[in-house]
Amino acid sequence: MSDLIKEIEKRKTFGIISHPDAGKTTLTEKLLLFGGAIQEAGAVKSNKIKKGATSDFMEIERQRGISVATSVLAFEYKGYKINILDTPGHKDFAEDTYRTLTAVDSVIVVIDVAKGVEEQTEKLVKVCRMRNIPMLVFINKLDREGKDAFDLLDEVEQKLGLRVVPLSLPIGMGVDFQGIYNIWENNIQLFLEEKKQKVGEAIKFNDINDSSIDEVIGTKAAQNLREELELIQSVYPEFSREEYMNGDLQPVFFGSALNNFGVRELLDAFIEIAPMPQPKESETRMVKPEESTFTGFVFKIHANMDPKHRDRLAFVKIVSGTFKRNENYLLVREGKKMKFSSPNAFFADKKEVVDESFPGDIVGLHDTGSFRIGDTLTGGEKISFKGIPSFSPEHFRYINNNDPLKAKQLAKGIDQLMDEGVAQLFTLEMNNRKIIGTVGALQYEVIQYRLEHEYGAKCTYEPLSMHKACWVEADEKSEEYKEFARLKQRFLARDKYNQLVFLADSSFTIHMTQEKFPNVKLHFISEFKHV
Helix, strand or coil, rough: CHHHHHHHHHHHEEEECCCCCCCCCHHHHHHHHCCCCCHHHHHCCCCCCCCCCCCCHHHHHHCCCCCCCCCCCEEEECCCCCCCCECCCCCHHHHHHHHHHHHCCCCEEEEEECCCHHHHHHHHHHHHHHHCCEEEEECCCCCCCCHHHHHHHHHHHHHHHHEECCCCEECCCHHHEEEEECCCCCCCECCCHCCCCCCEEEEEEHHHHHHHHHHCCCCHHHHHHHHHHHHHHHCCCCCHHHHHHHHEEEEECCEEECHHHHHHHHHHHHHCCCCCEEEEEEEEEEEEECCCCEEEEEEEEEEEECCCCCCEEEEEEEEEEEEEEECEEEEECCCCEECCCCEEEECCCCEEEEEEEEHHHHEEEEEECCCCCCCEEECCCCCCCCCCCCCCCCCCEEEECCHHHHHHHHHHHHHHHHHHHCCCEEEEEECCEEEEEECCCCHHHHHHHHHHHHCCCCCEEEEEECCCCEEEEEECCCCHHHHHHCHHHEEEECCCCCCEEEEEECCCHHHHHHHHCCCCECCCCCCCCCC
């Protein structure tokens, strides 16, 4: 048992969230660089360097320079096992990000120094605050001209509703950027222009009034730094780990991920303060990591991570106990036992088979179609974990087959992509036409691209003006339901799990329907239903 606790204490599992283009994937790369997982980071920005980012493994991500799928990466650093979930920033892939947040114990929020707090950051931070996830803020791109450090701290407090405490400070910015003063460790790390892809040395100072600081960074910058530090001591609270863990206080670090700056400070402080794997609420009880029996849940499914093998992987976050290879585990929803001969640990698209994994780890299980998002796996106990959100789509389109000879491939492709939770499929009751509903319009492009490149099937879309998909809960034998079904038959469909869905063309229609048929309940489900 003590071995299990040792393993739990070694683990830190966190997500990186931000608005697109704030430098989330670049930061992930640099964290891996410090962990010795990659020797030199691939530049995300420059198209001249053909080395893609390690965490963007889908072809479409490399073409567009954005992340469209959450990737899982793990590395060792100073005796800790660190699991990173790099999430998509783009709002059209928000659903994947929201689900990923159910699998992390803490979060790093990345903010662009020039743009400040952006819309998608606000939404994601809101989700983290609802769950009291401990957050750490990294203000990125200091090598560019941007907003004043204190203005940014105010903006973070006001727009995100956070209570911040700076644990590092920039010395200058943009052209005048000289380095970072690390409040957490009392040292200065200087910025050496020529060492962009490698890591610079930190210079330690025990006393901020040390005159050698003036020699290193110049009298004016040193004076400025002393004033700013004085201001921080008088205005901001002292860092308290307890408040950070409760989600009531957020430490802030400054740096430039592209130039490797301030990243080590962030990582060193992170491993000291970030939480180890936390207990998780199930529908019946709270499950603690140190329990001896295994439990875990599926928060993501990804088809075709390796196009040569057409494999589907279910990403499972381990909540308690030890997961062992070749042991029988219960898939609670189906009540059936399963064993896994090659569970994977991740390094972006590289995978290795692991014999055992511990709470906080993410394992990939090869899946032949048994898993759904939100499924619970246990050592035998019948429990289900709560809180895997699914949203009513906001965009709807008919999907048509472009090549009648490839109907089978198209059906299989749609089926597998829908299992990943990238979108939702509805089949109209009246004529069996298929409709795809998504949270964001860019998903259609991704679906079309993946169907063609991974399944060899081509599809086209037809626009469909719909407002919401509502899941119907009613007594199907009642007269009221029969009347509802007769009047609304043109708008009734079945989802992938054969649940009845009412496609409403406006909020007015939903309102009128609920008034007319009070016993027919309409849901914009926020969690995957287990049927």
